[in-house]
Amino acid sequence: MSDRVIAIDGPAGSGKSSVARALASALGWSFLDTGAMYRAVTVAALDRGVEPSDAPAVAALARAAAIETLPRVVIDGRDVEDAIRTERVNEAVSIVAANPEVRAQMVERQRAFADRQPEGTVVEGRDITTVVFPNATVKVFLTASLEERARRRGEEGAASVARRDEADASRAASPLRRAPDALVLDTTGRSVEEVVEEIRAWLRTRPH
Ligand code: CDP
Numbered sequence: 001m002s003d004r005v006i007a008i009d010g011p012a013g014s015g016k017s018s019v020a021r022a023l024a025s026a027l028g029w030s031f032l033d034t035g036a037m038y039r040a041v042t043v044a045a046l047d048r049g050v051e052p053s054d055a056p057a058v059a060a061l062a063r064a065a066a067i068e069t070l071p072r073v074v075i076d077g078r079d080v081e082d083a084i085r086t087e088r089v090n091e092a093v094s095i096v097a098a099n100p101e102v103r104a105q106m107v108e109r110q111r112a113f114a115d116r117q118p119e120g121t122v123v124e125g126r127d128i129t130t131v132v133f134p135n136a137t138v139k140v141f142l143t144a145s146l147e148e149r150a151r152r153r154g155e156e157g158a159a160s161v162a163r164r165d166e167a168d169a170s171r172a173a174s175p176l177r178r179a180p181d182a183l184v185l186d187t188t189g190r191s192v193e194e195v196v197e198e199i200r201a202w203l204r205t206r207p208h
Contacts, residue, residue: 003136003137004114004117004119004120004121005114005120005121005122005123005133005136005137005138006020006023006029006120006121006122006123006136006138006139006140006199006203007123007124007128007129007132007133007136007138007139007140008020008122008123008124008125008128008129008139008140008141008142009124009125009126009127009128009129009130009139009140009141009142009176009177009178009179009182010124010126010141010142010143010176011143011149011161011165011168011169011176012149012153012156012161012164012165012168013144013148013149013150013151013152013153013161014142014143014144014149014187015142015144015152015187015192015195016035016124016125016142017033017035017124018192019124019140019142019187019192019195019196019199020033020122020123020124021033021122022192022193022196023122023196023199023200024121024122026196026200027119027120027122028119029117029119029120029121029122030070030113030114030117030119030120030121030122031070031121031122031123031124032069032110032113032114032121032122032123032124033069033124033125034106034110034123034124034125034126034128034132035093035124035125035126036069036073036084037067037069037106037109037110038093038096038097038102038106039073039080039084039085039089039093040065040067040069040073040074040075040080040084041058041061041062041065041067041075041096041102041106042084042089042092042093042096043075043080043083043084043089044061044065044075044076044078044080045057045058045061045092045096046088046089046092048061052092052095052096053095055099055101056101058096058099058102059099059101059102059105062099062101062102062105062106063101063105067109087155087156087160090156090160090164091160093164094163094164094167094168094171095167097126097168097171098167098171098172098173099173100172100173103127103173103174107127107131107132110123110125110128110132111132111133114133123136126168126174126175126176127174127175127176127177129141129179129182130174130177130179131174134179137206138183138199138202138203138206139179139181139182139183140182140183140184140185140199141178141179141182141183141184141185142185142186142187142195143184143185143186143187143188144186144187144188145188146158146161146162148187148188148189149161150162183199183202185198185199
């Protein structure tokens with residue numbers, strides 16, 4: 001399975017989603033935005049009045065939830081495509097994502113998703129190269145300057161982006177890390193097409 005996975009990690013606004021989506025489309029592969037899954041669980045918790053920091057309650061909710069990410073993000077039949085990008089979710093998602101039981105649930109689903117795809121899957125997130133698919137033959141770590149990442153995030157603002165990065169990199173459960181064997185690409189000032197082309201060029205140099 002892992003030889004049919006391209007794993008992409010990086011901090012907020014590094015270009016993961018745009019690059020992963022475009023790469024998947026160029027290859028005719030599926031695409032999985034794992035951040036959307038953590039965001040969907042966060043929306044469900046907030047809507048049900050469950051405190052994001054109430055770890056057992058959020059874990060129970062995650063365990064029972066039906067989640068889809070394509071063509072739109074849906075949790076338990078509710079379309080949350082727009083709700084997952086709001087400020088209240090930006091504020092709470094890193095707390096939900098630090099919950100080890102929630103992570104175990106999501107990781108299992110991410111692996112099962114990739115298993116079901118007839119072609120390969122481009123998967124992006126924070127722990128894809130290190131925990132979810134550590135044996136993926138192709139691993140990419142995207143970075144960009146904080147200034148540029150905040151600009152890409154628009155309304156969220158630099159302070160919130162920096163706070164989320166700090167939370168994601170310092171948590172105990174699957175923190176954001178560069179896998180030693182990942183191709184590290186700085187996307188500052190570069191277009192999605194340029195980055196995708198660089199990954200594809202790198203792919204061509206690798207044994208199949
Ligand atoms: O696109 P952006 O960088 O704003 O965030 P995202 O990919 O939608 O992920 C939102 C949040 O989910 C991150 O800040 C992490 O806290 C969490 N996340 C995670 O812990 N592990 C993943 N594989 C993906 C996202």
